[in-house]
Amino acid sequence: xxxxxxxxxxxxxxxxxxxxxxxxxxxxxxxxxxxxxxxxxxxxxxxxxxxxxxxxxxxxxxxxxxxxxxxxxxxxxxxxxxxxxxxxxxxxxxxxxxxxxxxxxxxxxxxxxxxxxxxxxxxxxxxxxxxxxxxxxxxxxxxxxxxxxxxxxxxxxxxxxxxxxxxxxxxxxxxxxxxxxxxxxxxxxxxxxxxxxxxxxxxxxxxxxxxxxxxxxxxxxxxxxxxxxxxxxxxxxxxxxxxxxxxxxxxxxxxxxxxxxxxxxxxxxxxxxxxxxxxxxxxxxxxxxxxxxxxxxxxxxxxxxxxxxxxxxxxxxxxxxxxxxxxxxxxxxxxxxxxxxxxxxxxxxxxxxxxxxxxxxxxxxxxxxxxxxxxxxxxxxxxxxxxxxxxxxxxxxxxxxxxxxxxxxxxxxxxxxxxxxxxxxxxxxxxxxxxxxxxxxxxxxxxxxxxxxxxxxxxxxxxxxxxxxxxxxxxxxxxxxxxxxxxxxxxxxxxxxxxxxxxxxxxxxxxxxxxxxxxxxxxxxxxxxxxxxxxxxxxxxxxxxxxxxxxxxxxxxxxxxxxxxxxxxxxxxxxxxxxxxxxxxxxxxxxxxxxxxxxxxxxxxxxxxxxxxxxxxxxxxxxxxxxxxxxxxxxxxxxxxxxxxxxxxxxxxxxxxxxxxxxxxxxxxxxxxxxxxxxxxxxxxxxxxxxxxxx
Numbered sequence: 288x289x290x291x292x293x294x295x296x297x298x299x300x301x302x303x304x305x306x307x308x309x310x311x312x313x314x315x316x317x318x319x320x321x322x323x324x325x326x327x328x329x330x331x332x333x334x335x336x337x338x339x340x341x342x343x344x345x346x347x348x349x350x351x352x353x354x355x356x357x358x359x360x361x362x363x364x365x366x367x368x369x370x371x372x373x374x375x376x377x378x379x380x381x382x383x384x385x386x387x388x389x390x391x392x393x394x395x396x397x398x399x400x401x402x403x404x405x406x407x408x409x410x411x412x413x414x415x416x417x418x419x420x421x422x423x424x425x426x427x428x429x430x431x432x433x434x435x436x437x438x439x440x441x442x443x444x445x446x447x448x449x450x451x452x453x454x455x456x457x458x459x460x461x462x463x464x465x466x467x468x469x470x471x472x473x474x475x476x477x478x479x480x481x482x483x484x485x486x487x488x489x490x491x492x493x494x495x496x497x498x499x500x501x502x503x504x505x506x507x508x509x510x511x512x513x514x515x516x517x518x519x520x521x522x523x524x525x526x527x528x529x530x531x532x533x534x535x536x537x538x539x540x541x542x543x544x545x546x547x548x549x550x551x552x553x554x555x556x557x558x559x560x561x562x563x564x565x566x567x568x569x570x571x572x573x574x575x576x577x578x579x580x581x582x583x584x585x586x587x588x589x590x591x592x593x594x595x596x597x598x599x600x601x602x603x604x605x606x607x608x609x610x611x612x613x614x615x616x617x618x619x620x621x622x623x624x625x626x627x628x629x630x631x632x633x634x635x636x637x638x639x640x641x642x643x644x645x646x647x648x649x650x651x652x653x654x655x656x657x658x659x660x661x662x663x664x665x666x667x668x669x670x671x672x673x674x675x676x677x678x679x680x681x682x683x684x685x686x687x688x689x690x691x692x693x694x695x696x697x698x699x700x701x702x703x704x705x706x707x708x709x710x711x712x713x714x715x716x717x718x719x720x721x722x723x724x725x726x727x728x729x730x731x732x733x734x735x736x737x738x739x740x741x742x743x744x745x746x747x748x749x750x751x752x753x754x755x756x757x758x759x760x761x762x763x764x765x766x767x768x769x770x771x772x773x774x775x776x777x778x779x780x781x782x783x784x785x786x787x788x789x790x791x792x793x794x795x796x797x798x799x800x801x802x803x804x805x806x807x808x809x810x811x812x813x814x815x816x817x818x819x820x821x822x823x824x825x826x827x828x829x830x831x832x833x834x835x836x837x838x839x840x841x842x843x844x845x846x847x848x849x850x851x852x853x854x855x856x857x858x859x860x861x862x863x864x865x866x867x868x869x870x871x872x873x874x875x876x877x878x879x880x881x882x883x884x885x886x887x888x889x890x891x892x893x894x895x896x897x898x899x900x901x902x903x904x905x906x907x908x909x910x911x912x913x914x915x916x917x918x919x920x921x922x923x924x925x926x927x928x929x930x931x932x933x934x935x936x937x938x939x940x941x942x943x944x945x946x947x948x949x950x951x952x953x954x955x956x957x958x959x960x961x962x963x964x965x966x967x968x969x970x971x972x973x974x975x976x977x978x979x980x981x982x
Contacts, residue, residue: 295656297363302390303400304369307420310546312366319355334644335366350380352642360560372741375687375720383598383613387415393427399950419543423457447540460551477549506532566656574680585616587655592678593617597671602717620652626676687719690735691954694759710753728765768837770881773799779873791860792869795853798877801846808848818854825863829870840975885968888933891958896951911935
């Protein structure tokens with residue numbers, strides 16, 4: 288099976304997009320000898336970015352997996368997306384690791400997405416390190432980034448390495464644990480000379496080391512006692528305290544370097560092996576018995592019953608489906624089976640793999656802490672718990688991020704509709720945030736996602752993987768119509784005579800507005816025998832059908848009450864059809880006379896932006912007829928809650944990106960309907976009538 292459980296480490300690289308996660312993964316793979324050259328994102332040679340959409344955009348769109356040996360340990364690494372459009376993948380795969388490395392760009396510092404991915408790691412209580420990357424870039428400032436980290440996050444971020452020089456002068460790092468300097472070669476080989484700390488940095492290094500020792504001592508009561516008594520802490524003491532402090536999130540160690548130049552990466556790798564938790568150092572995972580609901584704890588032990596969680600699904604038109612599983616307990620062997628607890632079905636499988644970027648290597652078995660892939664499972668999908676059939680356990684998977692945008696989806700070529708929808712459904716297996724729905728109000732097929740780029744990438748993948756083209760367009764806005772005043776005594780007579788049996792029906796209605804959201808009510812209030820009661824269902828049916836197409840612009844009519852109180856009939860010429868037609872026409876007449884208006888859908892939005900953009904964003908929302916409901920602080924961000932008309936925010940994302948330089952994000956959901964301002968109503972009505980007139 289590979290290594291002992293105590294020698295396994297699993298970690299995710301998390302960050303705001305463009306911070307260098309993939310470059311760091313490439314440097315780790317190269318330094319450990321897994322690859323024989325340093326992969327470059329900008330040259331398209333990265334092992335961890337391989338989807339054509341990633342190569343074209345030079346961003347990670349999908350989490351990728353690899354493993355590497357380091358100092359007799361095996362590290363399973365997950366390179367996650369940092370673009371706000373693809374963060375669901377990041378959130379889901381974090382369930383499969385025991386720690387995280389947060390990258391921060393030394394020139395840009397902490398960004399909105401940095402805080403988001405940190406919050407994901409908090410939710411799962413993952414120990415983490417910070418790697419301050421791109422220290423060789425112009426305007427890089429390690430001290431400023433360190434200050435910002437400590438202002439933003441509640442847990443103290445403590446340097447383990449310091450940069451020797453910054454910007455173009457960067458040439459190595461000081462290791463504060465070993466109090467040595469590593470001067471790197473300029474050839475990206477990762478080779479370095481170990482020397483004494485440069486004289487000009489000695490005082491600063493000593494000061495930072497003392498701060499580090501203080502944090503290490505505070506993480507363990509015995510060490511703290513020793514430290515306060517003035518005793519020297521041994522290397523073993525420090526190692527033990529460091530491991531405890533990291534595991535219990537008493538502090539976060541900070542490393543510095545340049546992933547693309549392969550400098551400062553080895554001290555991070557050493558720390559991941561020496562100080563970060565193995566699966567056995569993490570608390571036993573909590574699940575429940577699927578039948579009784581009682582709590583079950585599963586330890587990271589090879590001899591315990593097998594259990595795991597599906598953290599990702601990769602859909603491939605040729606290789607079929609690949610499910611990526613984190614094993615929590617027990618041992619999984621190739622050519623065997625397990626029980627899918629979530630779907631209550633047994634699954635048989637053949638080969639077991641380790642993922643290696645876009646490739647896979649076959650393995651015989653795997654145990655706790657390892658991340659494996661299995662092909663061609665029939666029912667298994669992301670978020671499912673899999674376990675030993677005789678010892679079932681169900682784990683609570685995290686939820687995908689909510690979709691914040693929807694576009695209408697249509698096949699580009701006639702006759703391809705079926706292919707488009709089946710292709711998109713396969714993509715939703717891979718990406719649970721994508722959602723396909725038919726809008727009951729507009730009858731359009733809507734594709735939901737976390738952003739415009741998210742949906743565009745889905746359409747690119749659809750073409751590449753399934754050879755079918757689709758188009759996205761803004762969805763039709765599901766306006767409604769209603770009445771604003773009561774109108775009594777509306778009469779309509781339907782009479783048709785064309786030889787033989789005629790058609791005759793007369794109905795008398797009152798119409799009343801109802802409070803918003805209360806729907807439609809039919810009140811049969813007939814007295815006397817002018818209308819036989821057997822025609823009442825036909826009258827109701829006539830209104831039912833007519834209310835689906837209002838008199839202003841053909842939108843459904845809502846929130847009204849019809850009182851059917853009288854009418855006339857003819858023994859021979861009256862029929863259900865005649866009463867249905869009369870009811871339909873009388874309803875339209877009643878609506879016309881009861882001051883009809885258009886209602887527009889209002890979205891509830893939560894917009895998260897850094898403090899400095901709050902005024903601009905609120906101004907923009909006000910300009911979109913928005914109503915700000917409130918604000919709250921979240922770290923250095925403000926979360927603005929607002930009600931805004933759907934028509935004003937169909938293309939909100941690019942505008943928010945432009946206002947905030949890509950640092951803002953939002954979610955929105957349909958909330959309620961409100962009357963639309965008259966000039967805008969007239970515009971919508973005119974737009975509806977134009978095509979009708981042209982045809």
